[in-house]
Amino acid sequence: MAEVSDDTRHLYDLFGVLPGTTATADLLRAVGATRVDAGLGELLSSRLAVLVESADRPLRYRLHDVVRAHARQCARALPEERWRSLLRLVVDFYADAAAHGDALVLGARFRIQPPPVRPLAELGVRKALFTGGADALEWLDAERDNLQAVIRVAADEGWHQEVWRLCESLWALYHSRKHLADCVESGLLGIEAAQHEARPDVEIRMRNQVARAAYELGDLDRAESQLDAATGLLEPAGDPRLSGVVWESRGLIALARGRSEATPRAVGERAEEARQLFERALAANRAVPDPHGVVVQSYNVAQALVAGERWTDALGVLDEAAEVARATGDEPMLPRIDLVRAQAFVGLGSLDRAVAATVAAADRAASLKQLAKLDQALELLAALADRAEDRPLRAACEEKLRELRRNMGLEPPAAPPA
Structure with a gap:
């Protein structure tokens, strides 16, 4: 490293702090790097780094594997306070970016965390990290491995709020792209973080996310076990929408069990059980009121009606849900x-x-x-x-x-x- 400039050496050390394997210029600037473009160019020309290119995603840079191991050794030689402060900047960058991405992908859905303090424009230097829901979803997917690594590091450091904030925001990615194993891994860390902070509301949300991933993986018993634990926390949590979240997931499990039943009567009974659960979730969201929750639970009611072969009733519910969805964007x-x-x-x-x-x-x-x-x-x-x-x-x-x-x-x- 003697042949590179001091600024590039600093950039190299920052690469060693990063929990993930790739970095964008925006991330490096967010953790205090200067002359980023020149430094990245020097790392590339010195064959210490490579460019990870994609036609529809921002440029990312990665150190060669052996080089990255050396960079991490160098970073660990930094004073402990300095190393942790840099790492915290990385975690905060991803927590804010993921929250903005979630808001663009899933709109006004029910969230426990408040909106990020930093506006999206502050996270990108030359332009916004992403614009619109489709672009945000691509950014989250491109950063998927880095985001998982950041959650693990935040958990190790005891930054509990950042762990569950990231987990909640990443539902937009997990649900849209079906990264179900990631959802289980991060959700379990989110449960631990919620318990450390004595946040029953957060723990319900984290357990529900793990339950939904388990449900989609076909492990209905594990899903119900998580929901049983979440149900015991509903009274201290207080928010009726959390009850709706749990009833929704139980309804989906009822539909799944119905699909595996051997007789039409059993299928019909499961469909009716699911409809009643979704109706309870719908009532909880109307009471707030939460327009997105109303649309989601109306859609779920329609799914149960279809499963029960009540086709015309389902179409009526769907027409009303679509009207609300269009009116609320x-x-x-x-x-x-x-x-x-x-x-x-x-x-x-x-x-x-x-x-x-x-x-x-x-x-x-x-x-x-x-x-x-x-x-x-x-x-x-x-x-x-x-x-x-x-x-x-x-x-x-x-x-x-x-x-x-x-x-x-x-x-x-x-x-x-x-």
């Missing part, structure tokens, strides 16, 4: 509503309207970069094409599914029978 809920609407049309035997609703869901999900919902829409559209004996449409959907799932790191769909 709750765009992320519209593709979800369209997907359930399509299922109701299938139940009524209206294949053309089902296809139209599914295409609308796919278009909206793609524009918002909600890849998990886009996957569901394409899968449903392929099934509808199969029913209509439209082989070109089915082939096109399967090709898009293969490409999407490769990009998401998922398995491609099984080949149809010959």
Whole structure:
């Protein structure tokens, strides 16, 4: 390192402090680096760092593995107070950035943490880190590994508020991109952080996030265990929306158990159980009132009605939910509503309207970069094409599914029978 400038040497030390493996110029400036562009250029030309490029994501820089190990040794040689203060700047940068990203991706959903003090414009030097929900979701996904590393380090340092703030904000990423193992790992750390701070409201939210991830992974018993623990905290937490959150998750589990039941009667009973739970969650959100919560729980009620083969009732609920979503700018809920609407049309035997609703869901999900919902829409559209004996449409959907799932790191769909 003797051949580089002092500013570049300082930048090198900062790389050693970072919990993750990559950094943007904005992050490095946020932790006090100067002459960042020149220093990064010097690290690149000295072959100490490499550029991680992507067509649709900001430039990121990474030290070579051996170099990074050396940089971390050098950083650990800094005075303890200096090292911790730099690390705290990194954690605070990510906590604020993730909160802004969550707000753009999921809008006015119920959150426990207050909005970040620093405006988004302060986190980016030349331009904002992201603009709009789709852009924010891409930023969160690009920073995914770094964010997980930051949560682990914050937990190790005992920065409990930052741990649960990050976990709450990252629901926008976990739910939209289905990084379910990450959600479980960070959620368990969030539970510990909430317990350290004696925050039953936060613990309910963290346990619910772990429960939702377990539910989507098919581990319904683990999901219910987390919800049982959360239920015991509802009275001291106080906020009725937290009760709604727990009832919602219990309703989803009831629907999942219904799908595995052997008889139509059992399926119907589970659907009715879920509907009642969602109705309780809906009432809790109307009492606040929380417009986003009203839309979400109305959508869930419609899911239960579809499961109970009450197709026309479901469409009425969905129309009301869509009207509220449009009036309040709750765009992320519209593709979800369209997907359930399509299922109701299938139940009524209206294949053309089902296809139209599914295409609308796919278009909206793609524009918002909600890849998990886009996957569901394409899968449903392929099934509808199969029913209509439209082989070109089915082939096109399967090709898009293969490409999407490769990009998401998922398995491609099984080949149809010959």
